[in-house]
Every structure is written in C-alpha cells, then in structure tokens.
Amino acid sequence: MEYSPILHNLHVVPSSHVKNKLFVFCIMLSLWVYMIYCCVGYCSTVPNLTYRSVNRHENDSEIDNQDSSVGASRDLLNNENDLDSRGDEWDEIRGEAKALDDNAMSGFLNESESKKLPQAIIIGVKKGGTRALLEFLRLHPDIRAVGAEPHFFDRNYDKGLEWYRELMPKSSEGQLTMEKTPSYYVTKEVPARIYTMSKDTKLIVVVRDPVTRAISDYTQTRSKKPDIPSFESLTFKNISAGLIDTTWSAVQIGMYAKHLERWLQYFPTEQLLFVSGERLISDPAGEMARVQDFLGLRRVVTEKHFHFNPAKGFPALRDLRGTASRTAWGKPKAGPILILTQRWSRG
Ligand SMILES: Nc1ncnc2c1ncn2[C@@H]1O[C@H](COP(=O)(O)OS(=O)(=O)O)[C@@H](OP(=O)(O)O)[C@H]1O
Structure with a gap:
C-alpha cells in the first residue's frame, strides 16, 4: 500500500491528540483528588476549633449559674471558664506538638489513626492539680488527650457520644485517649453515664487537702469577683461554735468519701486511682510512676x-x-x- 498523507493524519495525529488529552485529564484528576483529600483533613479539625469557641462562650454566660454538680449547694465559686484558658497556657508550652496535632497532613501521613472514646478520664477534683497531671501525661507517647475540658458527662450529655468522640484527638492502636473534667467527680449522674459508655473506663481522681482545695477555689473566684463574702463567713455557720456550712460548694467538693460512694456503686476500687495533689508538687515523677502503672503504660515520664x-x-x-x-x-x-x-498564677 502506498504512503498516504491523508491516512497518516487520520491514524497518527488523532491518536497523539487523544494521548495528550488523557495526560492532561490524569493530571487534573490527581489535582482534584489531592484537593478533596486536603479539604477532608481540614474539616476534621473544625469541630475542635468550633467547640473551643462555643465552650468558652457558654462558660462566660454560665459564670453566675448554679453548679449542677453539687446539687442545691450554695455556689459562689463557679468560674470554670478559667479552665480552658489555662489549658491553652500549657498548650503554648507544648506548642510544637499541638501544631502537629492540628495539622491536617498528619492524618494524611498516618491513616491508621482514628478518634476514639476515652479509655481513661481524670474525673476530679476541681483545684486538685488536674491540669498539671493531664499535661504531665500528655508527655507520654502512648497517650492522646484533649486539652480543653469537654464537660460531656455533666453538661453536654444530650449531645451524644458521637459529639464527644469528635472532640478527641486522633490516636493509633495502642494509644490511650484521655480527657479531664474535674466536676465529674461531684456530679451525681456521671458515674452511671461513664459506666454506660464503658464499664472498663479507668478513673483518676486528684485529691488534695480539702481545706487548701477550698481556699484555692475561693481565691480563684475572688480574683474575678472581689465583692464576694469572706472565706470564713462562707465556711462557718457559726464560727465560735466551729459549725461548718456543708451546703457551700467549696466544702461539699472536699467531702471526697461522700462522692466516692456513688462511684463505687458502678466501678470496682481497682478501676479508680487516687493521686495526691500535694505529691504532684513535691514528687511529680513518683506520682507519675503510679499513674503510668495504673494505666498499664511504660514508665516514660520520669525525673528527667x-x-x-x-x-x-x-x-x-x-x-x-x-x-x-x-x-x-x-x-x-x-x-x-x-x-x-x-x-x-494563684487563682
Ligand atoms: N506542677 C504543678 N504546677 C502548678 N500547679 C500545680 C502543679 N501540681 C499541682 N498543682 C496545683 O494545681 C492547682 C490547680 O488545680 P487544677 O488544675 O485541678 O485546677 S482546675 O480545677 O482545673 O481549675 C493549683 O492550686 P493553687 O495554686 O493553690 O490554686 C496547684 O497547687
């Protein structure tokens, strides 16, 4: 057959044109897939950010409300909006790690990570040293913990477990997910609710001398509301008779044994660990060894x-x-x- 320029155009030119189109199409497809992936990663960080801002706002408006955790007690100490900001302060110290947590690409690099419900919770007590303990634990590579206090089991339970899970950082197999909300320990509905989530949840309570705890609680409030009555007048019904007003929330929170009874109706003692707030200051490594043993973790957080x-x-x-x-x-x-x-800062 003779060479024909027409045939050449019909067969050769259109096929290279199709190849070019295919090539451009593949590049565009890859770009789209990459962009969609980045968007999904970005969106997964949004609930955390949204929650933080909503939570702060809610707390601001709640500042003068009764604290449901101690029932009908007199409560002049409900200033829990301070808690998240202190979390941020610690986060600054851990800035590098936090930035990596929030990085959408970290999920891309480790697809085996997922958000899980916490297997261990620091349930109390307010002003016991819970923030320090959580931040010490966050040094451990096998622990992933949410910095802000979710208040799921006391204030946000109606939002459901999926909402709660979304607040958690991603973790890989073998890593423990944790959170801390100190008001859980004194809120009567919480033990049953945590039990319903998982009867195997490990519970940590940081306790401290109830009197210094109450003073710390009071001092924090007075720095915000200087007009509140004196500590003595709130503590005593009759100061000369030494009669204490046990309806005051600062006193009630410190009645650790009373609250413990409720927890023991649902959880065996082996599932509860009491950490000394005083020893977290005098011997943090020693107290951390106990906590890591309790959580079944290697002793990674030590003196150093x-x-x-x-x-x-x-x-x-x-x-x-x-x-x-x-x-x-x-x-x-x-x-x-x-x-x-x-x-x-004190308070
Ligand atoms: N390492 C370390 N660094 C700083 N502070 C420490 C530490 N360990 C324990 N503490 C004590 O923690 C007290 C605050 O307790 P919480 O973090 O539980 O407070 S809160 O309930 O979250 O508001 C806080 O109480 P006050 O200083 O008396 O207010 C501290 O005494």
Missing part, C-alpha cells in the same frame, strides 16, 4: 521530664527537644535542652 522552679515553688515541664520522640515527629534532633518554666 521535671525541673523544680524554686521561684514558683512548682515543678515545671522540661522540654526535651531533640529526643527520640521528637525526631519521630519529623523534628531535627539537634538543639539544646530547653527548660521551660510554667507560669502559674
């Missing part, structure tokens, strides 16, 4: 993570930048050990 700051009188977190765990997050190994001092 703490630095005692004599000026503040509190242990501060030591940021071990450059350790193996940091390099696991893709950070450079070089760099000096930084000692980060935590600014703690």
Whole structure:
C-alpha cells in the first residue's frame, strides 16, 4: 500500500491528540483528588476549633449559674471558664506538638489513626492539680488527650457520644485517649453515664487537702469577683461554735468519701486511682510512676521530664527537644535542652 498523507493524519495525529488529552485529564484528576483529600483533613479539625469557641462562650454566660454538680449547694465559686484558658497556657508550652496535632497532613501521613472514646478520664477534683497531671501525661507517647475540658458527662450529655468522640484527638492502636473534667467527680449522674459508655473506663481522681482545695477555689473566684463574702463567713455557720456550712460548694467538693460512694456503686476500687495533689508538687515523677502503672503504660515520664522552679515553688515541664520522640515527629534532633518554666498564677 502506498504512503498516504491523508491516512497518516487520520491514524497518527488523532491518536497523539487523544494521548495528550488523557495526560492532561490524569493530571487534573490527581489535582482534584489531592484537593478533596486536603479539604477532608481540614474539616476534621473544625469541630475542635468550633467547640473551643462555643465552650468558652457558654462558660462566660454560665459564670453566675448554679453548679449542677453539687446539687442545691450554695455556689459562689463557679468560674470554670478559667479552665480552658489555662489549658491553652500549657498548650503554648507544648506548642510544637499541638501544631502537629492540628495539622491536617498528619492524618494524611498516618491513616491508621482514628478518634476514639476515652479509655481513661481524670474525673476530679476541681483545684486538685488536674491540669498539671493531664499535661504531665500528655508527655507520654502512648497517650492522646484533649486539652480543653469537654464537660460531656455533666453538661453536654444530650449531645451524644458521637459529639464527644469528635472532640478527641486522633490516636493509633495502642494509644490511650484521655480527657479531664474535674466536676465529674461531684456530679451525681456521671458515674452511671461513664459506666454506660464503658464499664472498663479507668478513673483518676486528684485529691488534695480539702481545706487548701477550698481556699484555692475561693481565691480563684475572688480574683474575678472581689465583692464576694469572706472565706470564713462562707465556711462557718457559726464560727465560735466551729459549725461548718456543708451546703457551700467549696466544702461539699472536699467531702471526697461522700462522692466516692456513688462511684463505687458502678466501678470496682481497682478501676479508680487516687493521686495526691500535694505529691504532684513535691514528687511529680513518683506520682507519675503510679499513674503510668495504673494505666498499664511504660514508665516514660520520669525525673528527667521535671525541673523544680524554686521561684514558683512548682515543678515545671522540661522540654526535651531533640529526643527520640521528637525526631519521630519529623523534628531535627539537634538543639539544646530547653527548660521551660510554667507560669502559674494563684487563682
Ligand atoms: N506542677 C504543678 N504546677 C502548678 N500547679 C500545680 C502543679 N501540681 C499541682 N498543682 C496545683 O494545681 C492547682 C490547680 O488545680 P487544677 O488544675 O485541678 O485546677 S482546675 O480545677 O482545673 O481549675 C493549683 O492550686 P493553687 O495554686 O493553690 O490554686 C496547684 O497547687
């Protein structure tokens, strides 16, 4: 057959044209898939952010409301809107890790991670040292914890378990998901609700001398509302007779044994761990060893993570930048050990 330019055009030129089109189509398809993936990753971070802002707003308006946790008690100390902001303060210290948590690409890099309901919860007590304990635990590579207080089992239960799960950070198999909400311990509905979620939930209570706890609670409120009555007048019905007003919430929260009875109706003692708020200050590594044992974790958080700051009188977190765990997050190994001092204000 003779060479024909017409035939050549019919067979060769159209096929290379189709190839070009296919090539462009593939590139566009890949770009679309990538963009959709990024959007999905971004959206998964949105509920957390939304919750934080909504929660703050709710707390602002609740500041003068009765605290349902202690029933009909007199409550002049409901200033829990402070709690999340202190969480943010700690988050600044852990800024690097938090930024990675919120990064949509971290999900892309580790598809085996998912959000899970907490297997362990710090349930109390308010002003016991719960924030410090949670932040110490967040140093552990096998723990993923939400920084803000979800208040799911006391204030947001009607939102449902899916809502609660969405608040949790992603975790991989073998990692424990945790949260802390100190008002759970004194709220009568909470033990049954946690039991309904999972009867195997591990429960941690940070307790502290009830009198210093009450003073800490009161001091925090007075820094916001200087006009409240004196501590003595709120504590005593009759100061000369030494008669204490047990209807005051600051006193009620400190009646640890009374609240414990409710918990023991649902959970065996082995599932509850009482942590000493005092020892979290005097011997944080020792107390952390107990907590890690209770949670069935390796003792990773040890003396080397703490630095005692004599000026503040509190242990501060030591940021071990450059350790193996940091390099696991893709950070450079070089760099000096930084000692980060935590600014703690009373109240
Ligand atoms: N390492 C470390 N650093 C700073 N503070 C520490 C630490 N360990 C325990 N504490 C004590 O924690 C008290 C605050 O308790 P909470 O975090 O449970 O308060 S809150 O319920 O979340 O508002 C707080 O009480 P006050 O300082 O008396 O207010 C501290 O005494």
